[in-house]
Amino acid sequence: MRETFYITTPIYYPSNKFTLGNCYTTVICDSIARFNKKLGKDVFFLTGTDEHGQKIAKVASEHGLSEKKYLDEIVEDSKNLWAILDVEYDKFIRTTDEQHVKAVQKIFSKLYQDGYIYKSSYSGLYCVPCESFWTESQLVDGRCPDCHREVINQKEEAYFFKLSMFADKLLNLYKEHPEFLKPDSRVNEMVQNFIVPGLNDLCVSRTSVKWGVEVPFDKNHTIYVWLDALLNYLTALGYMSEDDSLFKKYWPANVHIMGKEIVRFHAIIWPSILMALKLPLPKQIFGHGWLLFGGDKLSKSKETKIKEVLDPRVLIELYGVDAVRYILLREIPFGSDGVYTTERFLSRYNFDLANDFGNLVSRSFSMLKKYFNGTVPQKKSENEDDKKLILDVSNCAKLAKESMENFDVSKAISEIFNIFKLGNKYIEVSMPWVLNSNNDERLQTVLFNLINLISTGCKLLNPFLTKSTKIVLDAIGETEFNFENIEKISTIEAGRVVENVPVLFPRLDIQKEMEKLSKIANENN
Ligand code: MSP
Numbered sequence: 001m002r003e004t005f006y007i008t009t010p011i012y013y014p015s016n017k018f019t020l021g022n023c024y025t026t027v028i029c030d031s032i033a034r035f036n037k038k039l040g041k042d043v044f045f046l047t048g049t050d051e052h053g054q055k056i057a058k059v060a061s062e063h064g065l066s067e068k069k070y071l072d073e074i075v076e077d078s079k080n081l082w083a084i085l086d087v088e089y090d091k092f093i094r095t096t097d098e099q100h101v102k103a104v105q106k107i108f109s110k111l112y113q114d115g116y117i118y119k120s121s122y123s124g125l126y127c128v129p130c131e132s133f134w135t136e137s138q139l140v141d142g143r144c145p146d147c148h149r150e151v152i153n154q155k156e157e158a159y160f161f162k163l164s165m166f167a168d169k170l171l172n173l174y175k176e177h178p179e180f181l182k183p184d185s186r187v188n189e190m191v192q193n194f195i196v197p198g199l200n201d202l203c204v205s206r207t208s209v210k211w212g213v214e215v216p217f218d219k220n221h222t223i224y225v226w227l228d229a230l231l232n233y234l235t236a237l238g239y240m241s242e243d244d245s246l247f248k249k250y251w252p253a254n255v256h257i258m259g260k261e262i263v264r265f266h267a268i269i270w271p272s273i274l275m276a277l278k279l280p281l282p283k284q285i286f287g288h289g290w291l292l293f294g295g296d297k298l299s300k301s302k303e304t305k306i307k308e309v310l311d312p313r314v315l316i317e318l319y320g321v322d323a324v325r326y327i328l329l330r331e332i333p334f335g336s337d338g339v340y341t342t343e344r345f346l347s348r349y350n351f352d353l354a355n356d357f358g359n360l361v362s363r364s365f366s367m368l369k370k371y372f373n374g375t376v377p378q379k380k381s382e383n384e385d386d387k388k389l390i391l392d393v394s395n396c397a398k399l400a401k402e403s404m405e406n407f408d409v410s411k412a413i414s415e416i417f418n419i420f421k422l423g424n425k426y427i428e429v430s431m432p433w434v435l436n437s438n439n440d441e442r443l444q445t446v447l448f449n450l451i452n453l454i455s456t457g458c459k460l461l462n463p464f465l466t467k468s469t470k471i472v473l474d475a476i477g478e479t480e481f482n483f484e485n486i487e488k489i490s491t492i493e494a495g496r497v498v499e500n501v502p503v504l505f506p507r508l509d510i511q512k513e514m515e516k517l518s519k520i521a522n523e524n525n
Contacts, residue, residue: 005041006250007033010258011050011093011232014074018081020340021259021291023312024328028288028409029257030087031329034463035404035412038483044250046236047082048093049075053131053225057211067211071096084313086321086466093236095213095228103240104231105216107277108204108223116162116276119218122203123155131225133203146261159205159221166272167199173271179284181267182407183335186260186287190267202227202269230270234279253282255407263287286407289337291328307521308342314520315345318513322465323349323505326413329464334408342517346510353468356420357457358504361472364423364450367432368498376451377444378494386449389426393419393453394487400460401483413464419457423450448490451476451498456489468504475499 009029012022026047033045051071060070075094082089093100111117124133127144134144134151144151173180174187181187205221206212212222233256234240237247256266266285274281293310309315315324327345330352332338368374396415403412426449435443458469459481473479476498478491485491 002040002042004250004254005033005036005043006237006253007036007043007045008233008253008256009047010256010262011048011095011229012078014049014051014056014071014078018078018312020310020312020315020324020328021293023081023085023324024291024332025257025259025288026082026087027085027325027328028407030085030089031325031409031464032255032257032404032407034088034466035483038459038463038481039401040482040484044091044237044246045089046091046093046233047087047089048091048232048236049078049095050225050229050232051094051096052209052212052222052228054209054211055129055131057209068096081312084316084321085325091236093232095232097235099238099241100232100235101213103235104213104223104228106240107231107234108213108227109216111161111273111276112159112217114276117159117204118162119157119159121156122158122160123153124203125151126154127151131209135197135200137197154208156207157221158203158207159215159218160201161204161227161269161273161276163202163269163272164199166275167195169275170195170199170268170271173281180271180281181263182284182286185335186263186267186285190264194264194268199268226265226269227273230265230273233270233282252280255284255286256282257286257288257407260287260289289332289335291332292337292339293341307518308340309517309521309524310340311524318516319349319508320467320505322468323353325465326353329409330413331410333410334406338410342514343510346508346513349505350508350510352417353505354507356417356424357461357468360420360423360427361454361501361504363427364447364454365475365498365501368447368451369500371432371436371443372447374498374500376492376494376496376498377448379448379490380441380445382445383442385426385429386445389422389449389453390489392422393456393489396422397456397460397487397489401486409464413461416457416460416464419453419460423453423457426450426453448492448494452490452492455492456486459483460486471501471504475501 007029009025029045033043037043057067060067063070079092125139126133127147127149129149130144130146138145139151143149204224204227205215206224207220209222212225213228215221215223233253234247237250238244239247258266263285271281293308312324327348330348331340396418400412400415403415430446432443432446435446454472455476455478458472462469476492477496
C-alpha cells in the first residue's frame with residue numbers, strides 16, 4: 001500500500017473577491033499536494049468553504065438573496081478561480097453540505113453525551129465580524145485584536161466545551177511532538193498568549209446566530225461556526241457518515257496549512273476536540289506568514305487603500321497563471337511574512353521567469369536545433385566542469401526535496417531556480433557557439449547536459465509552475481515522471497527529438513506594465 005498524505009487548506013469564508021492572500025494558502029497546498037504525488041504518495045487534498053454564521057447571513061441579505069442562493073454563486077466563482085489557478089483538489093467541502101451538517105450534529109451530541117459539552121450561560125466581549133469572543137486582556141486598544149473593530153457585550157445561554165481540561169495535555173503535546181506545530185515560533189505564541197494566561201471553556205453554541213447548524217437536541221441554539229468549520233477536516237472524509245472509508249484511509253491528516261492568525265483555533269481547540277473524540281491528532285499544523293500589501297495583511301474585512309492590482313484574475317489574464325503562482329510561492333519566506341508590490345511581481349517575472357528560466361530553455365533548445373537538428377546528441381567524455389555541474393544540480397534537487405519535507409516552499413523553489421542559474425552559467429563557461437567550429441564532441445556533451453538539466457529542473461518545478469513546465473516537458477517527451485530518482489539527473493537518452501517551444505515568459509517593459517497596472521487599479525478602486 002502506498003503511503004497516504006492528507007493535506008488541507010482552511011475552508012474559506014465565501015467571497016467572490018478572493019485576494020492574492022487567500023490564493024496563497026491554496027496555491028501552496030496545491031503545490032505541496034502535487035509534489036507529494038510525484039514522491040509516489042497517495043494524496044488527498046481538501047479545500048472548501050466555511051458558510052455559516054451571522055456575517056454570511058448579513059452579506060446575503062445585503063445582496064437581497066437567500067443565504068443558499070448567495071453562497072451557491074460565490075462557491076461556483078471560487079471553484080472557477082481555483083481552476084484558473086490550476087489548483088487540483090480532491091474534494092471541495094461546503095459546510096452547508098448535508099453530509100457535513102449531519103455529521104457535525106452527531107459529533108456535537110457525542111461530545112455532550114460523553115460529558116465534554118455542558119450547558120451554561122455566557123457573557124463576554126464579542127466581535128461580530130470575526131465571530132469571536134475575547135477576554136478583556138486580549139483586546140488591543142479596547143478593540144478586536146484580529147480586525148481592530150469594536151467589540152460588544154453579549155450574554156446568552158450557551159453550551160460549553162471543556163477546553164480548560166486540555167491545557168496540560170496541549171503542553172505535553174507541544175513538548176513531546178515538536179513537529180506538531182510549525183514553524184517553532186508558533187508554539188511559544190500559543191503557550192504564552194493562550195495557555196499560560198489560562199484556558200477557559202469554549203462557548204460552542206449561539207442563540208443569536210440563526211444561520212448555522214442547529215444543536216440537534218436544543219433547536220434554539222446553533223453550533224459555533226469555528227467548531228462547525230474545524231470539523232470539516234473529518235466530515236469531508238465521511239467521518240460519522242454511512243461511508244467512512246476515506247476517513248479510515250486518510251485520517252489523521254499529515255498537515256493542516258493555514259495563515260498564522262488562525263493557528264490558535266487549529267493548535268488549541270482542534271486537538272482538544274480530537275482528544276475528546278478519542279481520535280488521532282493531525283501530524284502537523286503549519287501556520288504560514290502573510291503576504292503583506294503596503295505593510296498590512298489584505299483581509300476581506302478590512303478596507304485597503306493600496307492602488308495595486310490584487311485581483312488574481314486580472315494578473316493571470318495579463319501575465320499567465322505561472323507568474324501568479326510563482327510570486328505567491330516565492331515571496332513568503334519560511335515562517336515569516338512577505339511583501340507584495342507590483343514592482344516586485346514584475347521584476348521577479350523578468351529576472352527569474354523570463355531570464356533565468358525562459359531564456360535558458362530558448363537558448364538551449366535553439367542551439368539543439370541549430371547544431372543537432374533538435375536531436376539530443378550522445379554524451380562524450382566529461383571534463384571537470386561537467387562533473388561539477390551534475391553534482392551541483394543533483395545537490396540542488398536534493399535540497400529542494402528536503403525543503404519540501406518541511407513545507408519550505410520558497411526555499412525549494414529557490415533551489416530549483418539555482419538549477420537554471422547553473423545551466424545559464426554553464427552555457428557562459430562552455431561557450432557552445434565557439435565549440436561548434438572546432439570541437440564537436442565537447443558540444444555534444446554540453447547540449448546533452450543542458451537538456452538533462454532543463455528536464456530535471458522542469459520536473460521539480462512542475463508542482464509549482466504547472467503550465468510552463470508542462471510545455472517544456474512535453475517538448476522533451478517527458479510526460480510521465482516521478483521524483484524517485486530525480487537527483488540522478490541524466491534520464492534523457494541520445495536520439496530523443498525535442499520539439500520547439502514558444503517563448504515561455506515574454507520579457508516585459510517594467511515601466512510600461514507598472515503604468516498599465518496602476519491605471520487598472522485606479523479604475524477598479
Ligand atoms: N474560515 C476561516 C478558516 C476556517 S478553517 C477551519 C478563515 N477563512 S478566511 O477566508 O478568512 O482565510 C482563509 C485563509 O486565507 C487563511 O489561511 C488566511 O491566513 C489566508 N489569507 C488571507 N489573506 C492573507 C494574506 N494576505 N496572506 C496570506 N494568507 C492570508 O479564516
